[in-house]
Amino acid sequence: MPSPFDFFAPCPRGLESALAAELAEIAVRHLGQAAATGFERGAEVPGGVHFRGNWPIGMAANLHSRIASRILLKIAERPYRNEQDIYALAAEQRWEQWFSANETLRVDLTAIKSPLRSLEFATLRVKDGICDRLRSVSGARPSIDTAQPDVRVFAFLTATGCTLYLDTSGEPLFKRGWRLDKGAAPLRENLAAGILRIANWTPDTPFYDPMCGSGTFIAEAAQIALGVAPGVERRFGFEKLKQYDVAAWQTMKVAALDAKRAARTRKTDALHIFGSDISGDMLDKARTNLERAGLPPIPLKQLDARAITPPIATPGILILNPPYGERIAVRGRGPRGEERGMRDASRDREAGAPQRRELLDAPDTEFFQAFGDALKQRFTGWRAFVLTADRKLPGLLRLRESAKTPLFNGALECRLFRFDLVAGSVKSRPATDGTGQAGTPGN
Template identity: 50%
Template sequence: METFFASCPRGLESVLVEDLIAAGAADLKQIPGGVHFLGEWPVCYFASLHSRIATRILWRVAHASYRKEDDIYHLALATPWPRWFFPEQTIRVDVNALKSPLKSIDFVTLRIKDAICDRFRRESGKRPMVDRREPEVRVQGFVSSDECTLYLDTSGAPLYQRGFRQKTVDAPLKENLAAGILRLSGWQPDVPLFDPMCGSGTFLAEAAQIALGIAPGARRDFAFQRLRHFDAVLWNQLVDAARSAEKPARNTGIFGSDISPVAVRATLANLDRADLLPVVTLSSGDLLAIDAPAPGGIMVSNPPYGERVSSDDELAAFYPLLGSALKRRFAGWNCYLLSADTRLPKLVRLTPSKRTPLFNGALECRLYEFRMVAGTNRATEQARVAKQHPEPMG
């Protein structure tokens, strides 16, 4: 059994566990930002192809305690890199540290790179070149207070890059975070879904792929395909099985809109590139004025906050109007709003039934769930008051 680590947006670790269990992973251990697990290479291949939540999958190749930089150099030197890739391939080394006493992580990174090159020179007389932009092989180091772990990245480009998005808007949502929010909402393809502030269409594209059974990794390549022990036959079988399970593009109950024509055009371009245009009903409109596209369903959205709006005053004016629109036009809907603004529930004047901490990159957010029950709040309040103070009979 090999040892792997799958990273993900913080807050989605339990959802990632579901994907890894489906791939056949064993001995899963959650930590903030990811999950350690055991599995043979087919597990890594399957998870890379099918997980909508993982950001990267790293293969652990070395681990030891250390006291100084030279200890890390010797750990990397003792690691059999030539067994896994060729000296003609380009490399990049990155190091993350947590509570490390070492003064310079850049120097540690350099020492690991030197050790890899020295190991290749010792065995073949050649050494790999460094390419920081598009390396063929990525080496990841993690240094704690007294231990160092070395990984080979099996993913290459982050797994949230599905291979088709070309147009973005300000503060775009990562695809795996969008997929995680869809999972947390409990949405299923037979339930209407609406994103009324769709931006570049990330929620819509993820939902459309789920509705058609499109594996998120079926249209891209991976770093493990460049490793010497890559099993091309097995991989092709997995991809063929995934592609054969896809459903033909058709109209579904997935709806999107945005007040910005630029955002609508970006969404159109991204859906078109992914051959998902027939799956989504897209329109241009202001959430504060449009009607719900169905009697009930799930709304998901990443409303304006901070990075996408110029001032707090604009937010303070927008949020109460948003709350009123949800009350008036979306009775019967469960609404999920992702925001870094902790004032949102108070300003929209709604009480969330759930608050889930999530991270959008380094930005700490909350996913707020608002269950918009059928009937107006005024009618509900009148019923409550009448129950407490019944009119006298006679």
């Protein structure tokens, strides 16, 4: 029997294959082989993945996907030449089967190579089409609310085609519902989760983030290890729609809440997940976030990354995103040079950090050189994955990368560099442009 719905799951660019694999796993793991037979993997396109399935598959993707940004339900697709064609497509759809004029609405539109002159006008035409349709069947038009709408519709234009999607997620899925304080430059949760997957991390491998900040990598890793669903703390857009599979949703939600309760009582010494950061303030935020994410206490230390030692004898994986350029400066300096997270100098000394004066004067190159030395000298047998927008990072660390994967952190184009810290991983060539050979996907 063909699956009844077409879905599209947008994600950070570079994570499309990781997301496709994750969605296939979710269908089997959370719905069982029989129920998941309706799942069909679709095309991977830049910035997202198509798939087909029934409501439980769409709901399970919302609750369990760590990598998707949203789950969109395709409503209609047709060629267009002008704004009138777009209006007509929107006005023909049976929106009343999904929501009423009592719900507030927001319409967003994205376009690639569209010949239309004003995308703003095209967005208005989609909105008019939906509102006119609802008025014709119910006598009332929905109000627009761009801040906290009940229902979101996304229109996507190519050069010749227009697709209308109903958003089933509401707030984007990287908003897990546990982050209280964003910290200085938190990584989006779905990018962190995608990196864990690219790194092939599994819970039996020790994990260490030595610049853990607000704890995003740690929260994602620990939730994976303990079986806590990323969406257990939040609500979803589909819960406001007139139709979804309410019974299947209740069962899924109860199972996720049970798993979260069980996770809190688990012993953490079997987790092998560790974090450190030089800033005591950031560690306080991380601890609060981890607790709110339904996790038991996880060992976090205040430590300068140059002073780190393996937190466990078995080699594992280090994953980090160090401060970069104008977004945040290495060690306690904000974009305008002001100090951050340096409330207490005695706290910093305890952390093994060099003195404040020395830190503020030390250029980033010296920092990364010393950090690279710490990795080479003390982490033999470990693999390190570093997300950065700085293509020269391997040169700065004086390490040769074994792979690099292009990834987007919002609009910032980054590389995920992989370093295999085997004896002799020291670069044999002088630091140049940071490009490597082995296993490197194209730019």
